[in-house]
Amino acid sequence: MKQVKKAAMYSLVGLTFLGLVGCGTANNSNSSQGGSTSSGKPVTIVVASWSGTNVTNGIIDQQLADFNKTHPGIHAVYRPISGNYETILKTEFVAGDAPDIITLNNGGQAPTFESEGAVIPLNSYIKQSNYSLSDFFSGALNMFVANGQVYGIPRDQSPLVLYYNPVMFKQAGISGPPKTWAELYADAKKLTNPAKKIYGIVQTPQEPRWAQFVYQAGGSVMNHNMTQMTLNTPAALKGFSFFVNLYRSGVAAQPQDVGATWGGQALGMGRAAMTFEGAWAIPYLQDTYPNTSFAIATLPKGPVNNVSLDFPTAWAITKDCSHPQQAWEVIQYLTGAGQAQWVEQGGLVTVRKSLIDMPYYKEHPIYENILKQLPNAVPWNFPNGFDQYVNTTLSNETLLAVDGKESPAQALQKLQSEGESILQNGGSQ
Amino acid sequence: MAAVQADSQSRSGGRFLREKGMQKWRRQETVTAYLFSLPTIILLLMFSLGPAVYAFFLSGVSWNLLDQMHWIGLHNYAAIFRMPLFWTAVKNSFIFAAVVMPVQTIIAMIFAVIMNQHLPARPLFRLAFFFPSISSSAVTSLMFMWIFNKLGLLNGFLNWFGISGPDWIGDPRFALSAIMILNIWSTSGYFMVVFLAGLQSIPQNFYEAAAIDGASAFQRFLRITVPLLRPSTFFIVVMGMIGTLQMFDQSFIISGGTGGPLNSTMTMALLIYEEIFSYGNVGYGAAITVFLFVVVLLLTLLTNRWLGKPIEY
Numbered sequence: 112m113k114q115v116k117k118a119a120m121y122s123l124v125g126l127t128f129l130g131l132v133g134c135g136t137a138n139n140s141n142s143s144q145g146g147s148t149s150s151g152k153p154v155t156i157v158v159a160s161w162s163g164t165n166v167t168n169g170i171i172d173q174q175l176a177d178f179n180k181t182h183p184g185i186h187a188v189y190r191p192i193s194g195n196y197e198t199i200l201k202t203e204f205v206a207g208d209a210p211d212i213i214t215l216n217n218g219g220q221a222p223t224f225e226s227e228g229a230v231i232p233l234n235s236y237i238k239q240s241n242y243s244l245s246d247f248f249s250g251a252l253n254m255f256v257a258n259g260q261v262y263g264i265p266r267d268q269s270p271l272v273l274y275y276n277p278v279m280f281k282q283a284g285i286s287g288p289p290k291t292w293a294e295l296y297a298d299a300k301k302l303t304n305p306a307k308k309i310y311g312i313v314q315t316p317q318e319p320r321w322a323q324f325v326y327q328a329g330g331s332v333m334n335h336n337m338t339q340m341t342l343n344t345p346a347a348l349k350g351f352s353f354f355v356n357l358y359r360s361g362v363a364a365q366p367q368d369v370g371a372t373w374g375g376q377a378l379g380m381g382r383a384a385m386t387f388e389g390a391w392a393i394p395y396l397q398d399t400y401p402n403t404s405f406a407i408a409t410l411p412k413g414p415v416n417n418v419s420l421d422f423p424t425a426w427a428i429t430k431d432c433s434h435p436q437q438a439w440e441v442i443q444y445l446t447g448a449g450q451a452q453w454v455e456q457g458g459l460v461t462v463r464k465s466l467i468d469m470p471y472y473k474e475h476p477i478y479e480n481i482l483k484q485l486p487n488a489v490p491w492n493f494p495n496g497f498d499q500y501v502n503t504t505l506s507n508e509t510l511l512a513v514d515g516k517e518s519p520a521q522a523l524q525k526l527q528s529e530g531e532s533i534l535q536n537g538g539s540q
Numbered sequence: 541m542a543a544v545q546a547d548s549q550s551r552s553g554g555r556f557l558r559e560k561g562m563q564k565w566r567r568q569e570t571v572t573a574y575l576f577s578l579p580t581i582i583l584l585l586m587f588s589l590g591p592a593v594y595a596f597f598l599s600g601v602s603w604n605l606l607d608q609m610h611w612i613g614l615h616n617y618a619a620i621f622r623m624p625l626f627w628t629a630v631k632n633s634f635i636f637a638a639v640v641m642p643v644q645t646i647i648a649m650i651f652a653v654i655m656n657q658h659l660p661a662r663p664l665f666r667l668a669f670f671f672p673s674i675s676s677s678a679v680t681s682l683m684f685m686w687i688f689n690k691l692g693l694l695n696g697f698l699n700w701f702g703i704s705g706p707d708w709i710g711d712p713r714f715a716l717s718a719i720m721i722l723n724i725w726s727t728s729g730y731f732m733v734v735f736l737a738g739l740q741s742i743p744q745n746f747y748e749a750a751a752i753d754g755a756s757a758f759q760r761f762l763r764i765t766v767p768l769l770r771p772s773t774f775f776i777v778v779m780g781m782i783g784t785l786q787m788f789d790q791s792f793i794i795s796g797g798t799g800g801p802l803n804s805t806m807t808m809a810l811l812i813y814e815e816i817f818s819y820g821n822v823g824y825g826a827a828i829t830v831f832l833f834v835v836v837l838l839l840t841l842l843t844n845r846w847l848g849k850p851i852e853y
Contacts, residue, residue, distance in 0.1 A: 195817070195818075201605040201606060202605070204606055223606070223820070224606070227606035365710060367689070367707055367710035368690055369691070370689045498818055498819050499819040502798060503798060503800075503803070503814075506800065507800070507802055510800075510802055
């Protein structure tokens, strides 16, 4: 009797443990699937990116499906990462379980992953397969090259362009989009009607929306090698002051002033006559605000030029990838034949010079001025260690200047010195 | 006589045997209990206590998640205490806790007392007040972003009275207040239920006796309800304090993770997240975690001295 009881108890305790172990094994089998090497089975390559729109997700899915059909030895799967992309990627690197291929982003993300060795140089693979890099727009490609090492093959890009509402322009008696800073200001003033909560320009006050004014005035944010801050020049102050003055004089407003979260939305809501965005706003405006008409122009010319900011992304292979050879084949496909598909699906703007003559662009003239702006654009980039600077410092100082709590010169001075101290500390703290 | 002695001896011998049996049985019982709770203990050690101890370790390293970590001792603490953003976060967290915790406690108590009366449609009201606390804070935050929108519901309502409402979320002077309102709205309902449970345990005859003695309804509330609710109040104050000092999700969603505008919604918990996952300063984040732990521990001990005494009738 006693023994029966004992046996019953131990089996019960055993059962509870089984529950725990069960969880463990379930996870194990999941993770080992990723890098299975058993002969005969195709090698799985996990391709990760931030979860974009349905359009972009669909394009990558379709590209990988096409790739898998023609490459029986490789099984490529797309894993969109929703939420904070870089954060989730970093935790996966800590766990040693990062995807095989990731998308490198602009705004200082690529140099972080490159200089910490999270992504591997592709030079040997490029050489071995005679892969030509000359067709890529140099701005998009150079952002993913460091010390002669190529870390990423460009995926897509978009420069900032001027979005405007032609109906509003017509009503205000303005014949066309502004061509110079002076026209931009004059038009914005004409189009502003604070009583109706309509503004000439609605734009989030942030660095990737004022840096182009600095470039247009002949200045820059950092030097070409990103080893020095260059915001203390008169040209930089000229560009930044022009941007700040748009808000200070009331012809530009922040999106939340009109109940929007970004400039594209404000334009769609009919509360902005102009805004500066990239190609990503096209599908958004067409889907969300089909009744608002919009057109695209190249940026108005500043004292020196009409340079824009460019936002390229690239495919890269991670250090955790156990089959870099197969991963490289996937990247070759995605950036080669896949590029043409990308264009045909109406996703983002091509990174290959040869593709700007594709029929799709002829049939969709809305892209015309975006392609025209392309050769005249500087990629938006920062070196490793600038995460907090890009995320917080830049927007805070911009906001202080736009709110009039600091003069443009004071704000730039702070940005200059904070950037310098990060560079002096060797990038990361 | 001898027979009696023998009898008592045998009886005590029996008791001795029985006690030995009891002890053995108790020990077995304890072992069984531990065996049954072992899975939970393992989970707790792995996912709660382990990471907590690890946070203490991390507060002494320099690491950005991607590079090699190395030990730098107490340097992180020195660095965060010199960082203005840290003190902004501490200030915001304390202001938030100092406003939200008392307000939500008082509102919860008042609503609990009202809901304890025999009002029509009482279950419906109870449901309505409890509902916010069981809905996802991500969803309610998004909902309140629309309410607090410059052209949103709240400002539309204020417009009726000729008040041009501020930009609640975009203006650094109002952003934290907006989150306070959201937080009070979403937590008061839960604490109301705790107070309701506390109210059930107050004997009805106290009120009857007080009524006979001529105490007004307000006096009865102040002299009977409030003091006798102290165990519930203690629980609510401690939970409210911990919850408000650790507020993260609502700030994160409303500010888009940046603690903006101008760091006005940067709380300690949000700064911990930002330092570790966005700025690549794991050591700073861990050091702030330890700081927050010490602060919460001290405040809880203080509250325990103040409110944790048993009720004396």
